[in-house]
Amino acid sequence: MRAIRLHAFGPAEKLTYEEVEDPVPGPGQVRVAVEAAGVHLLDTALREGARGPLPAPSALPTIPGREVAGVVESLGEGVAELWLGRRVVAHLGFAPGGYAELAVTDVDRVHEIPQNLDFAEAVAMIGTGRTAMGIVQFAELGPDAVAVIPAAAGGIGTLLVQYAKNAGATVIGLAGGPEKAARVEAGGADLAVDYRDPEWPGKVRAWLGGRPATVVLDGVGGEIAREAVALLGPGGKHIVFGWSSGGVRDGSPYLVEGVSQQVLGPVMTRNASIRTLELRALAEAAAGRLTPAVQRFPLAEAAAAHHALQTRRTTGKVVLEP
Template identity: 85%
Template sequence: MHAVRLHAFGPAENLRYEEVENPLPGPGQVRIAVEAAGVHLLDTALREGEQGPLPEPPRLPTIPGREVAGVVESLGEGVARLWLGRRVTAHLGFAPGGYAELAVTDVDRVHEIPGNLDSAQAVAMIGTGRTAMGILQFAELGPAAVAVIPAAAGGIGTLLVQYAKHAGAVVVALAGGPEKTARVQANGADLAVDYKDPAWPDKVRAYLGGRPATVVFDGVGGEIAREAVALLGPGGRHIVFGWSAEGIRGGGPYLVDGVSERVLGPVMMQKAGGPNPVRTLELRALAEAAAGRLTPAVQRFPLTEAAAAHRALETRRTIGKVVLEP
């Protein structure tokens, strides 16, 4: 098969498209003919040798990527034959291997893809959608809510806008540049504002006419977060799930005592509860997409252009979930 491998930590150019041996499914595993592989900002940090949330940095050479979708084409020992030929998606967990034509994973990680989703959309929901469902556990959205969503053109932001609108909330969406704000407006936001304009908070206040924001969904941090939190009224909530403005390796979130709540991975999982909270959130995400309430935005790159996909992510030139297609 062909895959993208990393032989040395460093820049995106270190990602090489090459021929490697086919992986073999072990007991309880399936092999998927990959039609789409998710690319995450975390992948760019791991590529440079960072550990991130993993137990240790990747061992080289490695095939990056932890989200895939495609067709089950081979079964390991003990796996029911009913899986053979099914369209599925899976998050590979800490195991890499997604940037490839074939990927192996435990059958317990696999979900059948709803018929109304293509493989790229399914990949977006199994990773980004799962995270969005985790974040939304911490906010009560309805007609009384005014939600401010920075980075609204991103994968998570796109889904948060859709969910909030479906719940009847007023949605104020922030994005960088006219192309992204236009996309956000088309996605259903009541107001789409370019956060590169220093006057954006005044534009939001003018639009709301004195009505305060009730929740800020913040994955950005920095000055944008500070300005967004200032829009909150009494009892408003600042839901923090990242701080991309500070870079994935440094800085930290903007936090205000009594207002901000950090809802990173372990907190999301605890809130979801149950014997397998990760799977619970994945099922919720896929169900929302199957029902048509959530439609992920996807930016597609050929598998051969994995390096270009990484560079686009690092320079914030992407819209929605970035996906590689063999």
């Protein structure tokens, strides 16, 4: 099979497209002919050898990627024949191997893909979608909520905008550049602003007419988060699930009197298991309540996908297609 392999930590150019041996499913496993593989910002950190929510790979070369969708084409010992030929999606957990034409995973990890979802959409919901479902558990979204969502044109942000609107909240989406802001507005935000405009906080305050924000759903950190948190009123919530612009891990620069800050871990479970969050995400997409935005790259161009993701030139979930 063809796959992307990482032989040494470093820049995106370290990702190479090459021929490797087909993986063999073990007992209780299935082999999937991959039609779509998810790319996560965490993948770029692991490629550089950085430690984060997951440790860097301990052995190289490795095939990156932890989200796949495709068709089951081979079964390991003990797996029911009914899985053969099914359209499935799976998060591979701590085991990499997604950037490839074939991937192996435990049958307990797979979900059958709803008929009205394509493979790339299913990949978006199994990773990004489950994260969004985890975040909203803490947000108390409803008709009285005013939600500020930085990076609202990204994979998670797109889903958070839709979910908050479905819950009746007033939604303010922040995005980098007028084109992305226009996408956020088209995606349902009540107000979409370009955070590259230094006057954006004043524009939001003027639009709100004195009404404070109640929650910031923050996967960005940095100065954008600082300005967003300043929009919150007493009793507001700053929910942190990422820090792509840096600075949020220490927390203290973002603490504002009367505002609670909650930093979520990589597994955002509350009263629901990871599998339950995955099922919820797929069900929301199948019902048409959530529609993931997807940006597709050929598998062979994984390095370009990493470049685009790190330089914020992507919209929605980044997916590789063999």
